Amino acid sequence: MEQNINEGEIKYDIKVTNAFKQYGQNNIFNGLNMAVKSGSIYGLLGPSGCGKSTLLQCILGALPLDSGCIDLQVESLEDVGYMPQDLCLEVTLTIKETLEYYGSLYRMSKEHIKDKIDELNVFLQLPNFNSYLNEISGGQSRRVSFAISLLHDPKIMILDEPTVGIDPLLREGIWAEFTKMVKEHKKTIIITTHYIEEANKSDCVGLMRNGLIIEEGPPQDILVKYGTDTLEAAFLTLCCNQGRIIQKVENSNIQVEEKNQPKKIMEMGNNFDVYRIKALIKKNYRVCSRDYLLLFTLILLPIMQTFNFCFGIGVSFKDMQIAYKNDEINILDCQYSNVNTCIFDENSNQKMSCIIMNYFSSHDYKLIEVQDREAAEASIDHTEYIGFLYFPENFTSGLTKYINDREYFDLESRLFAHLTNENILFKNQITVDVLQSIDYIIKEALNSCSNNPTSISVPLEFNTLFGKEVKSFGNGVIALFIAMLAFYFPSVFAVSVMMSEKMDGLLSRSMYAGVKILELLISMFCIATLLLLLQTSSSCFISYALFLNPIQISSGLFVYMVLLILLGWIGFLFGLFTAVITTTKLGGVYIITGTSLTQFLLSGAVWPLEGQPQLLRKVSKLLPIRLVGNALNDIALKGWTLDHPSIISGTSLTVLYTILLVLVLIVLGKLKKDLWVIKK
Numbered sequence: 001m002e003q004n005i006n007e008g009e010i011k012y013d014i015k016v017t018n019a020f021k022q023y024g025q026n027n028i029f030n031g032l033n034m035a036v037k038s039g040s041i042y043g044l045l046g047p048s049g050c051g052k053s054t055l056l057q058c059i060l061g062a063l064p065l066d067s068g069c070i071d072l073q074v075e076s077l078e079d080v081g082y083m084p085q086d087l088c089l090e091v092t093l094t095i096k097e098t099l100e101y102y103g104s105l106y107r108m109s110k111e112h113i114k115d116k117i118d119e120l121n122v123f124l125q126l127p128n129f130n131s132y133l134n135e136i137s138g139g140q141s142r143r144v145s146f147a148i149s150l151l152h153d154p155k156i157m158i159l160d161e162p163t164v165g166i167d168p169l170l171r172e173g174i175w176a177e178f179t180k181m182v183k184e185h186k187k188t189i190i191i192t193t194h195y196i197e198e199a200n201k202s203d204c205v206g207l208m209r210n211g212l213i214i215e216e217g218p219p220q221d222i223l224v225k226y227g228t229d230t231l232e233a234a235f236l237t238l239c240c241n242q243g244r245i246i247q248k249v250e251n252s253n254i255q256v257e258e259k260n261q262p263k264k265i266m267e268m269g270n271n272f273d274v275y276r277i278k279a280l281i282k283k284n285y286r287v288c289s290r291d292y293l294l295l296f297t298l299i300l301l302p303i304m305q306t307f308n309f310c311f312g313i314g315v316s317f318k319d320m321q322i323a324y325k326n327d328e329i330n331i332l333d334c335q336y337s338n339v340n341t342c343i344f345d346e347n348s349n350q351k352m353s354c355i356i357m358n359y360f361s362s363h364d365y366k367l368i369e370v371q372d373r374e375a376a377e378a379s380i381d382h383t384e385y386i387g388f389l390y391f392p393e394n395f396t397s398g399l400t401k402y403i404n405d406r407e408y409f410d411l412e413s414r415l416f417a418h419l420t421n422e423n424i425l426f427k428n429q430i431t432v433d434v435l436q437s438i439d440y441i442i443k444e445a446l447n448s449c450s451n452n453p454t455s456i457s458v459p460l461e462f463n464t465l466f467g468k469e470v471k472s473f474g475n476g477v478i479a480l481f482i483a484m485l486a487f488y489f490p491s492v493f494a495v496s497v498m499m500s501e502k503m504d505g506l507l508s509r510s511m512y513a514g515v516k517i518l519e520l521l522i523s524m525f526c527i528a529t530l531l532l533l534l535q536t537s538s539s540c541f542i543s544y545a546l547f548l549n550p551i552q553i554s555s556g557l558f559v560y561m562v563l564l565i566l567l568g569w570i571g572f573l574f575g576l577f578t579a580v581i582t583t584t585k586l587g588g589v590y591i592i593t594g595t596s597l598t599q600f601l602l603s604g605a606v607w608p609l610e611g612q613p614q615l616l617r618k619v620s621k622l623l624p625i626r627l628v629g630n631a632l633n634d635i636a637l638k639g640w641t642l643d644h645p646s647i648i649s650g651t652s653l654t655v656l657y658t659i660l661l662v663l664v665l666i667v668l669g670k671l672k673k674d675l676w677v678i679k680k
């Protein structure tokens with residue numbers, strides 16, 4: 001009875017009543033009860049895997065209970081300082097930068113942060129503040145993590161194994177500081193530890209086992225109760241008598257309050273804070289600027305790829321090796337072949353094979369003379385030469401006869417061209433060049449005989465309406481390539497940063513300091529847009545200013561840039577979506593690379609869409625890279641602007657894609673609360 005009266009006067013900062021929780025079929029809490037008095041140290045002990053960390057996360061509201069009630073006496077998130085078991089810190093920041101980041105999340109001024117760090121340094125003995133976290137030891141890192149949870153001077157400290165890896169002398173100092181905090185500043189500390197004996201200094205210890213707190217009380221009382229010298233021995237005795245104790249706990253008269261989910265620390269505070277966004281941008285900027293692999297991937301790689309593309313893709317072929325055998329004339333004698341005489345003159349020594357060979361030499365072919373026709377044909381099969389030309393002895397006389405009288409053409413006098421079919425583009429190129437060279441010499445021959453060359457012309461005129469400046473395959477597809485870069489790299493950025501935040505527990509830890517997911521997304525979006533602007537402007541500069549790919553200067557150029565940025569944002573949103581559906585950073589990058597490559601292959605940059613089956617063509621046309629790339633091409637080559645229906649529909653669909661992806665992410669966020677956070 002007396003105890004009940006005293007109980008009524010005692011204030012508790014944390015009270016867990018009849019808590020039940022399961023992970024799948026695994027019961028973690030079986031009606032667990034725990035009470036932490038205000039202004040005390042509570043040592044939570046228990047074997048590995050018994051559920052201590054889970055209990056702390058339930059108290060913080062990061063994990064829900066299946067049933068039961070948790071009462072946490074906090075008004076704002078500044079009231080709680082939490083140190084997770086894992087580090088959950090960005091290791092490429094220095095100690096100073098890390099503490100500044102968390103301090104600024106709590107809106108502490110620089111001076112205040114500095115004073116606080118100096119104060120914490122006295123008992124935590126932090127390493128040099130300018131050391132990077134990946135350069136200090138595990139124990140030192142834990143002290144930094146510890147410092148973060150105390151930085152904003154919280155009323156309640158929830159510390160998951162803060163003294164692991166810390167030497168005994170320092171542990172003594174830390175416990176002395178705990179005692180001082182509790183006595184002088186009325187702080188409440190709940191601490192889990194594997195070093196049972198250090199819990200002696202707690203005001204109250206609780207032993208957790210089989211989903212229950214099987215014993216709770218001041219350490220001295222427990223020692224007396226079990227007649228042992230050490231807590232360890234007391235708990236050993238307790239564990240041996242576990243069945244009886246569980247019975248006792250289950251039968252105790254616990255007042256079960258109605259089911260009440262704990263206050264969610266992560267959801268406290270403003271939903272949107274510009275200070276926090278600024279702190280996140282600063283932090284992520286620092287992290288990205290030190291991740292050389294990411295920087296290489298996001299900035300240098302697109303520049304290199306653009307150079308590669310402009311140098312190597314879609315340009316005309318050079319130095320193609322063609323074998324030839326000329327039975328009409330020795331190539332050295334071609335200089336004596338008089339090209340200005342009329343071939344119909346009896347005295348003319350003009351040899352047309354010389355003109356064809358000159359034509360090929362001046363068109364980037366390498367002519368290699370061979371003696372043996374059969375060997376040359378065989379070497380084509382071994383891809384040594386891409387073609388073989390054979391000029392028979394009577395090539396010129398046969399051709400002259402043909403021009404004069406086409407009915408009496410000597411078949412044996414024909415130029416023989418044997419071409420490799422290994423690459424259809426080579427074959428087409430040589431075929432076109434052979435035909436053009438013949439056309440050329442016939443016209444030349446007629447010219448020099450004062451005959452009208454049009455007399456043998458095909459009655460046909462070609463006219464290019466659009467894209468007159470397109471001289472090579474590359475000119476026509478460069479915009480699709482730039483579109484691919486604009487999509488791919490922001491996706492890689494989004495998935496890399498988001499997966500680090502998710503898997504390394506960085507976001508989870510920041511959220512205990514008030515960060516909201518939207519704020520992180522906004523900060524990432526700002527950096528991604530900056531990178532996107534850098535990357536697209538460098539790709540455009542290389543493609544159009546250095547390599548002079550044709551582009552029409554019109555008001556459409558503004559739409560060109562807007563479309564590229566929108567596509568980058570689509571890529572960014574797709575990267576976020578990928579971070580939802582995957583569990584590893586590498587997996588995310590694989591998905592992004594696979595989908596971008598597929599889009600590029602289907603975009604028409606490799607082969608025109610007209611070659612695809614109807615159904616696939618319909619799908620390809622709607623893929624973001626093709627959609628935007630095509631509109632970019634129309635702007636660059638045809639000079640179309642936003643008043644053209646094709647550009648209007650391309651732009652509208654791109655905007656629609658952006659909105660759709662935002663909506664998908666919002667809906668997913670509503671359906672699955674822990675989309676980007678793994679609670680640590």
Ligand SMILES: Nc1ncnc2c1ncn2[C@@H]1O[C@H](COP(=O)(O)OP(=O)(O)OP(=O)(O)O)[C@@H](O)[C@H]1O
Pocket residue numbers: 023024028046047048049050051052053054055085
């Ligand atoms: N997300 C999860 N899904 C399924 N099971 C989980 C999950 N997290 C933890 N568990 C399981 O719940 C149990 C309690 O885990 P918890 O981390 O709370 O233990 P702990 O007492 O803190 O252990 P330790 O002292 O080793 O840190 C363990 O058996 C663990 O395997």
